[in-house]
Amino acid sequence: MSTSETRWLTAGEQQAWREFITACQTMFSAVDAQLQQGAGISHGYYEILVRLSEAPGRALRMSQLAEASTSSKSRVSHAVARLEERGWIRRTDCPTDRRGQVAQLTDEGFAALAAAAPGHVAQVRRSLIDLLTPEQLGQLREISLTIIAAADQPRGPAAGILGCNALTETSSQGSREPERAATS
Amino acid sequence: MSTSETRWLTAGEQQAWREFITACQTMFSAVDAQLQQGAGISHGYYEILVRLSEAPGRALRMSQLAEASTSSKSRVSHAVARLEERGWIRRTDCPTDRRGQVAQLTDEGFAALAAAAPGHVAQVRRSLIDLLTPEQLGQLREISLTIIAAADQPRGPAAGILGCNALTETSSQGSREPERAATS
DNA sequence: GCTAAGTCGTTGAATGCTCAATCAATATCA
DNA sequence: TGATATTGATTGAGCATTCAACGACTTAGC
Numbered sequence: 001m002s003t004s005e006t007r008w009l010t011a012g013e014q015q016a017w018r019e020f021i022t023a024c025q026t027m028f029s030a031v032d033a034q035l036q037q038g039a040g041i042s043h044g045y046y047e048i049l050v051r052l053s054e055a056p057g058r059a060l061r062m063s064q065l066a067e068a069s070t071s072s073k074s075r076v077s078h079a080v081a082r083l084e085e086r087g088w089i090r091r092t093d094c095p096t097d098r099r100g101q102v103a104q105l106t107d108e109g110f111a112a113l114a115a116a117a118p119g120h121v122a123q124v125r126r127s128l129i130d131l132l133t134p135e136q137l138g139q140l141r142e143i144s145l146t147i148i149a150a151a152d153q154p155r156g157p158a159a160g161i162l163g164c165n166a167l168t169e170t171s172s173q174g175s176r177e178p179e180r181a182a183t184s
Numbered sequence: 185m186s187t188s189e190t191r192w193l194t195a196g197e198q199q200a201w202r203e204f205i206t207a208c209q210t211m212f213s214a215v216d217a218q219l220q221q222g223a224g225i226s227h228g229y230y231e232i233l234v235r236l237s238e239a240p241g242r243a244l245r246m247s248q249l250a251e252a253s254t255s256s257k258s259r260v261s262h263a264v265a266r267l268e269e270r271g272w273i274r275r276t277d278c279p280t281d282r283r284g285q286v287a288q289l290t291d292e293g294f295a296a297l298a299a300a301a302p303g304h305v306a307q308v309r310r311s312l313i314d315l316l317t318p319e320q321l322g323q324l325r326e327i328s329l330t331i332i333a334a335a336d337q338p339r340g341p342a343a344g345i346l347g348c349n350a351l352t353e354t355s356s357q358g359s360r361e362p363e364r365a366a367t368s
Numbered sequence: 369g370c371t372a373a374g375t376c377g378t379t380g381a382a383t384g385c386t387c388a389a390t391c392a393a394t395a396t397c398a
Numbered sequence: 399t400g401a402t403a404t405t406g407a408t409t410g411a412g413c414a415t416t417c418a419a420c421g422a423c424t425t426a427g428c
Contacts, residue, residue, distance in 0.1 A: 006302040012211070013313050016325045020312070021231075023328035024208055025254050026335040034417095042384075047205075050367070055330055062407060065340045070209050075385060077408055082384085099393045099406045118190040129197050129332050132327060139323040143316060144207035150315050153209040181235070183305055220386095246377060258405075259415060261378055266413090282422045283376040375424070383416080396404105396405070 003059065009183050017183055025139035027127045034123040044071070048079055048118065049113045052105040061094060088112055135145035201367055207301035211311045218307040223300035230304065232263055233272065233297045236289040245278060263311070271298055336341050 009017065032043045039046070051068040052058050060068065066076040080103050083089040090110030102155030105113075132140065193201065216227045221232070244252065250260040251279055264287050265274040269277040272293030278284030289297075316324065 002357075007304060007309065008305060009313065013321065016309055016315065016328070019328040019332065021327055022254055023331040024212075026207075027331050037342070044384075059358055063405090072386075073407065074387080076408090078384075081408090094406090097406075099396075101407065117367075121190055121192060124193070124201055125191065125274055126368055127334070128331065129193065129201065131330050136198050136323070136327055137197065139320070140327055143324055144200070144203040144322055146277050146320075147207040147211050147312065147316050148203065150311070151214060155283060183301075183308055228414075248374085256416075257377065258379090258417075262414075278376090281376075281424075285377065338375090369428105371426100373424100373426075376419105376422085378422100379418105380421080381417090382421105383414105384409090385414080386412085388411095390409075391407090393404100393406080396402080398399100398401090 008112060012109055014183055031120070031123055032145045035116065038119040039112065041116065042113075044069075044075075045079055046113075046116065048076065048083065049105065049109060052089070052103060053110060053113055057104065058110065059102050062101050062103060065103055083109070187325055198367055202238065206340070206343070214311045215304070215307055218303055219300065222303040223296065229263055229267060230297075230300065232260065233289065233293060236287060237294060242294065243286050243289065246285050246287060249287055270343075275291075325344065342356075 010028045028043065035041055035043055035046055041049075047171050048065065051065060052060055057140045060077055062080070063073065065080070065137075069076065080089055080091065084091055086109075088106055090104050090106050092102050092104065129137070144180075209281070212227065218229055219225055219227055225233075225341070231253045232249065235249060236244055239252075246256060246260055250257045252362075253260065261262055268275055270293075272290055274288045274290050276286050277287065278286050286368065313321070
């Protein structure tokens, strides 16, 4: 509700934003398509299987699984239900908390994951890793960590005198055409 | 079908990949949430409106709209149908090709976009632009363009002697545990 | 001109995600 | 202890996206 003037994106910022979106779209759709084709599974489901496979006993509480795969409880609940139908995951009652459920990767699930992994890794190389120099990979890591850190502590409007904008020059273009500033 | 050994990701590569995924998830979900809350619209739909707003006459053929928003014809078809129900887009027959349809942003649609833009831009700043130094923004652009370019010409297995992997050291860890190599 | 092939766009089914509502079990606290 | 709040997880409705199939039209080749 603040009355502050909108700081529209500069041309360069806008380009960066749009190119970034396009890159993500093409990359993730390629990864998704490969997994769908090679393993009949979406990337989201694949992540769930991976997190389980890495957990002790290949088992996790539903909440922990949700957190580990950075997704909602609801999503995990639905997904695990589907994966249970396939026989890749088994759900059991948690012994220490009678509200809880424990999702465990079955041997079939583990085998399916092991079968899917090589094709997926190859795709990840093709779509990202092998495209970048080691320097670029480091830069990307740095950028990713910055984004994640900012999301973890979403500081409100008052974040010190300079706020989080200290590094960027204000564009202050006045009121531009909405077309040019809508950013995507 | 090739019998080549899988080149698993190194620890650093794996970290980079996962952090990148997490960053994208958190960032896009924040952007999506803001748009949903502020304008009752998903980011995908917002993009469609933006592309139309930038087109001459605020109108585009369905196919061009699909291409401009890097999405499938089917998706655009469904989305435009929904946006037409809201009165934000109007569909008319194409005068030069009787198979074609032209989607045009209505005044209501343009007004809705103009109303949504400031909040969206602010969110994009908060979630990405203002978090990065100008150098980092440049690096991100470079990386994005590389990814996009690679997707445009998905060269087959034979891409010259060195292929596209010339820049990366082979990890060649033998057959690791599937858990450690599945990458997410 | 006529057929074959390709393009434009829509449709419906299947799948996955989000949101709000719900139930059951546990924590909190007076 | 008893009332209330909180947490763990599921459910179902609603919506977006994908995929394959289709109908309509156009283009290319002969």
